[in-house]
Amino acid sequence: MSDHAPASNAPASPVKSMDAIMALCKRRGFIYQASEIYGGINGFWDYGPLGAQLKKNLRDAWWQDMIMRPCWGKQGPGGREVRCVPLETCIVQHPRVWQASGHLAGFADLMRKCPKCGHFVRADQLWDTIVQSSEWFASLIQEFEPSPEGTQTPQMNADRLLKWARTKGKKLAPNLALVRNPEVTLSWLVTRVNGQPTAPPDVIEILRHLATEQLNATGLQDPCTRCGAVLGEPAPFKLMFETWAGLTQTEDNKVYLRPETAQGIFVQFKNVVDTNRIKIPFGIGNTGKSFRNEITPRNFTFRSREFEQAELEFFCPPDESLEWYKFWRDFRMEWWKSIGLAGENLILREHEKDELSFYSQGTSDVEYRFPFTAPGFGELEGIAHRGNYDLTQHQKESGAKMEYNDTERGELLPNGQRRGERYLPHCIEPAAGLDRGVLAILCEAYTKDESRPSPEFMKFHPRLAPIKAAVFPLVAKDGMPEIAEKLHKELTDRFWRVGAIETDEKQTIGKRYARMDEAGCPYCFTIDSDTLKDQTVTVRDRDTGSQERIGIDNVSGFLADKLQV
């Protein structure tokens, strides 16, 4: 999650209530807590019937617009056709995949845990963190005189340190050795300073002394940045889920659940090139579950430990990569807008230079202003220029040649062919979070309007709505139910592939409309007494509540037009 809140970009409309959205999601069966009857399990969520269909519709929209007809048929840079093929790779890959990608190293930073307050700090950043953000250090450092010119040793005054330990130190760093046992701790330090005037201790060594109560028994120790207690030993902090492939749970059999789908694509890049008549530039798309052991799952489904990604890796010649990057960045923003995130809550944010990975020439995030991030934004999708980093890594680690032979390049030969040019393609990666997408769509669709008979309703784009339409008899008599049933069957026969068509003859018409509003059904067709006379029905629009009459024979065409199918 990022937290960018330009003052000029403040929300014009009031922030929606996340509690109300979550209540509706539960009540109407969009999202349930996973394993709820057992008390739930931290960081995991299930989709109910409407949620499962909504998410499928989003996944289908991605698949259709990225794989089946990429970018709605728009041309890429230089008027080139945009071509993409699908792929489905395994959640479990060879462990060396994660070695090559850097996840094994990057996802297992050495962390140190404070046994007293439970605080975590990265082992390699301990001293930086203390100097930059430790409250007790900021206070303590003021008790020292500045270092004399050309030295690293601040001037120490034992009396002032004693006083600090008994006053401010008690509050700020209650577990620091200096605070718990000032005389002993200071005596070791004074001995050290006076004993070796030619090699005075630097700031870090002084801090380590102040954290050490029993020098003889323990040696110098390191303090917790927050409470000053002695930190535990560095231990790998595992953000990847581990399991075993094989019956024995030994180190040899250890495998990991993927933290992203992208690596499966890079690993199969050569196979796709070699076994399909496809030429660069082209993309490979893959949707599927990924897993990260998030430290703090939070904000409903926004940061879950099991989540689904929709990733495309688009391969192109290095000299075209920047243009393709910009192309994809802009298209992906357009795409999110096209499925209903059209408002001021969606932004495209280009990363600053210092945010970029060393191999990247550009990265952008599509971000949505969720109720829980407002006035800031949370990431929906990252579009990254990854250079040839990943193919290079896998080429090195596996020894397999990842080069592409571009037969459209190189000098023109006498026979009219090109000589060809071998290179490692560059890669543009639009990587979307489907669950975050669903959550953004739920938040965007949720609308509260107390002036309506149905004050809470879901304004889904018709393409995503789990229920596409409903057919009602105005009252359950005079032959209306029979006509409704016939129309319902007709619509179901035609539209079942894209979503549900519902019918309901119980309760009053207002209640039935209201129920459909909460489920986000865009259109309701109602059979009334006029239908019997002139073969027309009313169409009710979810967002406005307005009605128009159309011929019963035109209903199917009307809906097809609205759903663009």
Place this chain on the structure above:
RNA sequence: GCGGGCGUAACUCAGUGGUAGAGUGCCACCUUGCCAAGGUGGAUGUCGAGGGUUCGAAUCCCUUCGCCCGCUCCA
């Protein structure tokens, strides 16, 4: 991980030591003539879980799980 708040019906919540409640929703029947309309009736809870105190616990204590908020973390 720390700090704060919360956990009672599908949803929103009342109930602070003495028989488990309300509104909404849901279901059935009656009534219907376009917006959660009206009437009658009905179903639904191991009060998040475990332990303790007590004659007696939704209520007090301890532990634990989950959710929300603020820190922290987020390759």
